[in-house]
Amino acid sequence: MKAVLCKEFGGPETLVVEEVSDLSAGKGQVRIDVKACAVNFPDALMIQNMYQFKPPLPFSPGGEVAGVVSELGEGVSGINIGDRVIGSCGWGGMAEQVVVDAPRIIPIPDEMPFDEAAAFIMTYGTSHHALKDRANIQPGESLLVLGAAGGVGLAAVELGKAMGAKVIAAASSEEKVQVAKDRGAESGFVYPMQPLDRDQQKALSSQIKELTDGQGADVVYDPVGGDYCEPALRATNWEGRFLIVGFPAGIAKVPMNLALLKGCQIIGVFWGAFTAREPERNKANIAELMDLYKAGKIKPYVSSTYSFDQAGAGIQELMDRKAKGKVVITVSD
Ligand SMILES: NC(=O)c1ccc[n+]([C@@H]2O[C@H](COP(=O)([O-])OP(=O)(O)OC[C@H]3O[C@@H](n4cnc5c(N)ncnc54)[C@H](OP(=O)(O)O)[C@@H]3O)[C@@H](O)[C@H]2O)c1
Structure with a gap:
């Protein structure tokens, strides 16, 4: 072969x-x-x-x-x-x-x-586990997805919508934001390429707050990391959940006091380990994902x-x- x-x-x-x-x-x-x-x-x-x-x-x-x-x-x-x-x-x-x-x-x-x-399976499996099992996202909550047109990001957009969340897509170009809007994001904005200076980071936080009535996002899905992580954490709502998924832009170091000030949770997501440790729960999740696919609610782009x-x-x-x-x-x- x-x-x-x-x-x-x-x-x-x-x-x-x-x-x-x-x-x-x-x-x-x-x-x-x-x-x-x-x-x-x-x-x-x-x-x-x-x-x-x-x-x-x-x-x-x-x-x-x-x-x-x-x-x-x-x-x-x-x-x-x-x-x-x-x-x-x-x-x-x-x-x-x-x-x-x-x-x-x-x-x-x-x-x-x-x-x-x-x-x-990898993209939807990861994002489904993240939103359902790790964040326990609820209908009506706001969900900010960074890297929203990427593999796991776009799956999070579709699944967030299917779970009744108000999805905000953030990505590095208008074209990418549009891809996410076409697949269920209610709103979105373009962020700059790295490195982001202090003003650009503040602007990123402000954009998220503007799109969430000044509250910040209830759930943040971060498969990007780098300079995008801290501004998104600063724009997380009280008792929000910040999902750490991946680091193509680098592993961020964030001030831990932000979690205290927001009463929020910073949550690690490791889908591969979950599938090995909890095969029965994973099987049930896969069955749910197949049902969503058959119902036309999710479709890989x-x-x-x-x-x-x-x-x-x-x-x-x-x-x-x-x-x-x-x-x-x-x-x-
Ligand atoms: N935790 C888990 O269980 C799990 C499971 C699967 C994947 N992952 C991780 O999730 C991350 C995304 O995976 P993926 O397969 O969805 O990748 P992908 O399709 O390439 O998406 C990654 C997104 O990150 C953004 N990005 C920012 N800086 C980047 C850079 N320097 N190089 C490339 N992309 C950059 C891009 O969006 P913008 O241009 O819009 O910023 C891109 O669309 C990876 O780190 C992967 O290892 C984690």
Whole structure:
């Protein structure tokens, strides 16, 4: 089979496509013939050896795929060869075959195309867990989403709306804010590129307060970090919840007294660990997400697709901050 390989740590331009041995499903595993593989920010970090999970070299990036089951390992039941599925593999997805532990396989509805399926579970899984389990968001509450046109950001916009929140989208361009408004944000604004000076940070806080009747946001969803984090925390409502999701703009250091002054909670979100520690709750969450998809309330926005040979360019699009919604690698027809 063919695979995109990271043979040495570096940027997307260092990835190569090579012929490698076919895979076989071991005990409790399932082999998927991959049709599509989504690009996520962790792929960019992993190939640079900057992510918390560090697969040994050489490896294929790609943490989630959609495809067709082609082999069942010993002891696997409830899944059949030929089933259309999503597989959460962590890495290894940008290849014609991937082997996944059976509990990390999700059957998909017939009407769900492979590109949307590949782009579905990490973003919606993360944002659903964040808003429901971690923030306990309530109908009518205001939800500020930073990086609102990114992968997890746009999923938070759609899910926030589906959960009855008033969604405010913040992003680095008008085009990105519009993408979020088209998918359910009630209002939105453009923030500047980093670095933000003191005045720009104050302006960011003021914009959030203006859009929340001077109160600040009840829930802040922050998958961006960097200079955007502190102004958003300063514009969090009394007893608000500030969700820490990711740091493409850098890991912010914030004055802890802000949490005291607002009586608010600063909450870590780690969806991957949640799925491993609480598989039954995760299963129920996935069932809810599939129902929302079938009801047309959520739908992955696949804004660009790349062929297998161009996988590095797909990862580069995220690193260049150009991606809107999801970028997907088409592995086979
Ligand atoms: N906690 C969890 O369980 C969990 C799960 C999945 C992903 N994540 C993390 O969430 C973050 C977002 O992941 P994603 O897959 O949604 O990525 P993405 O699609 O690339 O979205 C990230 C957004 O961050 C903003 N951004 C700000 N500075 C940036 C920079 N220097 N480079 C790139 N983007 C920048 C961009 O929006 P603007 O241009 O509008 O600012 C971009 O749309 C990553 O850090 C990822 O590791 C966490």
